[in-house]
Amino acid sequence: MRDWDAFTISNLPISSIDLMENAARACVTWLEDHEFLYSEKFTIFCGKGNNGGDGLAIARLLGERNKKVQVFILEFGQPGTADFQTNLQRLHGSEVDIQYLQEGGDLPEIFPDSWIIDALLGTGTSRPATGRLEILIDFINRSGCPVCSIDLPSGMPADFSIGPFNSEGQPYFPSVRAKVTLSFQSYKPALLFAENAAYTGLVHLLDIGLSSAFLKSTDPDFEGVDQEMASGIIEPRSPFAHKGNFGHALLIAGSVGKMGAALLAGKACLRAGCGLLTFQSPETERSILQTGLPEAMLLTGHIDANYYRSIGCGPGLGQSAAAATLLEQILNEVKRPMVWDADAINLLAVQTEWQKKIPPFTILTPHPKEFDRLAGISINESERWNSARALAISKQWIIILKGHHTLIAMPGGKAYFNTSGNAAMAKGGSGDVLTGLLTGLIARGYTPEKAALLGVWLHGRAGDFAASEWGMESVLAGDIIDQIGNAFMEISS
Ligand SMILES: NC(=O)C1=CN([C@@H]2O[C@H](COP(=O)(O)OP(=O)(O)OC[C@H]3O[C@@H](n4cnc5c(N)ncnc54)[C@H](OP(=O)(O)O)[C@@H]3O)[C@@H](O)[C@H]2O)[C@@H](O)CC1
Ligand SMILES: Nc1ncnc2c1ncn2[C@@H]1O[C@H](COP(=O)(O)OP(=O)(O)O)[C@@H](O)[C@H]1O
Ligand SMILES: [K+]
Numbered sequence: 001m002r003d004w005d006a007f008t009i010s011n012l013p014i015s016s017i018d019l020m021e022n023a024a025r026a027c028v029t030w031l032e033d034h035e036f037l038y039s040e041k042f043t044i045f046c047g048k049g050n051n052g053g054d055g056l057a058i059a060r061l062l063g064e065r066n067k068k069v070q071v072f073i074l075e076f077g078q079p080g081t082a083d084f085q086t087n088l089q090r091l092h093g094s095e096v097d098i099q100y101l102q103e104g105g106d107l108p109e110i111f112p113d114s115w116i117i118d119a120l121l122g123t124g125t126s127r128p129a130t131g132r133l134e135i136l137i138d139f140i141n142r143s144g145c146p147v148c149s150i151d152l153p154s155g156m157p158a159d160f161s162i163g164p165f166n167s168e169g170q171p172y173f174p175s176v177r178a179k180v181t182l183s184f185q186s187y188k189p190a191l192l193f194a195e196n197a198a199y200t201g202l203v204h205l206l207d208i209g210l211s212s213a214f215l216k217s218t219d220p221d222f223e224g225v226d227q228e229m230a231s232g233i234i235e236p237r238s239p240f241a242h243k244g245n246f247g248h249a250l251l252i253a254g255s256v257g258k259m260g261a262a263l264l265a266g267k268a269c270l271r272a273g274c275g276l277l278t279f280q281s282p283e284t285e286r287s288i289l290q291t292g293l294p295e296a297m298l299l300t301g302h303i304d305a306n307y308y309r310s311i312g313c314g315p316g317l318g319q320s321a322a323a324a325t326l327l328e329q330i331l332n333e334v335k336r337p338m339v340w341d342a343d344a345i346n347l348l349a350v351q352t353e354w355q356k357k358i359p360p361f362t363i364l365t366p367h368p369k370e371f372d373r374l375a376g377i378s379i380n381e382s383e384r385w386n387s388a389r390a391l392a393i394s395k396q397w398i399i400i401l402k403g404h405h406t407l408i409a410m411p412g413g414k415a416y417f418n419t420s421g422n423a424a425m426a427k428g429g430s431g432d433v434l435t436g437l438l439t440g441l442i443a444r445g446y447t448p449e450k451a452a453l454l455g456v457w458l459h460g461r462a463g464d465f466a467a468s469e470w471g472m473e474s475v476l477a478g479d480i481i482d483q484i485g486n487a488f489m490e491i492s493s
Contacts, residue, residue, distance in 0.1 A: 404423070
């Protein structure tokens, strides 16, 4: 963010103080647009960095709108930044009441029925809050007032989970508990972790006019997957194409009582655009597959795995001896990247000698528990993300660590987080849909890296369409499949 800020100031005719003004205006406009948050009274807590400067500018703008505003500035024992001082001067002479909180002084008396704007610390947070700052964070959290945090909940470091202690002894970071966090221009990693959500509240990103050219001039090692990225990957279907052009996929899936998982994966695989699909599934379950998905074929005997352009393993497979034998045979024969999910991952966690046989660029799609079985227990999501990134590099696998913001860790070290999808997808079967989709995209001809980015985004987007049709409670995994086409259409030109 600091580099992006500096790039913008040197490449666009905009000064740092005007960027701060943009940020403050964006916050106030957002508050105005969300009437339920737009109280008559605001209590604004400011540090003396630029986050505090944002708070002062917000105070002035709210004062101009005839809101009753009180500002408390926490004395850190050092002068404010230049933009903080400019905004302090701009605030003097207004109706806004400004008070200073000294180390060791009394706690403030605040309007009991106000909204709190939290502008104590932003991306400059460098260590856990202690002393007066920690007491003030606790005071804000106990005040009973709803809190809107600016850029980050104060105390939360931009790049980590705030707690609990991790294996490297990273300390717990006391943090403001916000109802809403208004963050500037881009997600900070801390805003993506599940355990931080109780502190960030709802996160909204506000455009403050940072230069878009910066993103083209840099190759960050951590990036969001969004509609623009997905539409840059998608390839059109040639008018003269035949089914042979779009690949033949093999799904090794299903066992007694779990054929639904195979069907879900199979439907999603075909919806991904691949030409042909064959299942390798138990003979006894033949009628379920052949009536549930007449478009697919079924193999029950020996398979020549190398015949298929892509192979997806795991949905509903179970962990029986027969499943293990089948996967071992696949590993001994197949040298191209595959997709491994669910019980295939669980077996891989136990059969550690298999791991060196997994072809490079194979996609693994664990949910957090499956991941911990494979890589050891992580104490929080930021630790798990680091562990996934390290494993992707050391094994040369693509790891798709599923969650609200699914992480995609590439063998080259780069990592992505997904921005589509929603909690309606938190229901059995959603992961099987993703496995099928990824297997279908690889058969269709996408490289595993492109398939991973496109597939994860399409899956979440289809979930978003399903949620708008069925509501957050009632979406079924099959509804996600039915919306894959709409997700494709949105990014096809
Ligand atoms: N595009 C952009 O980037 C834009 C950014 N903008 C805004 O600027 C914010 C970043 O501002 P910033 O860099 O001045 O940092 P900020 O968080 O205000 O505080 C730093 C000070 O706090 C101190 N400090 C740190 N931890 C501490 C602790 N635990 N306890 C006590 N002190 C602690 C730290 O001290 P130090 O670590 O140096 O010892 C330093 O003095 C950003 O979040 C956004 O709101 C917008 O205006 C517009 C455009
Ligand atoms: N709250 C959520 N927000 C976004 N996506 C979600 C959410 N909950 C679940 N999902 C998505 O749904 C899928 C669930 O996968 P998984 O846990 O393997 O389910 P299952 O094994 O039951 O099929 C993942 O792709 C995940 O990213
Ligand atoms: K803040």
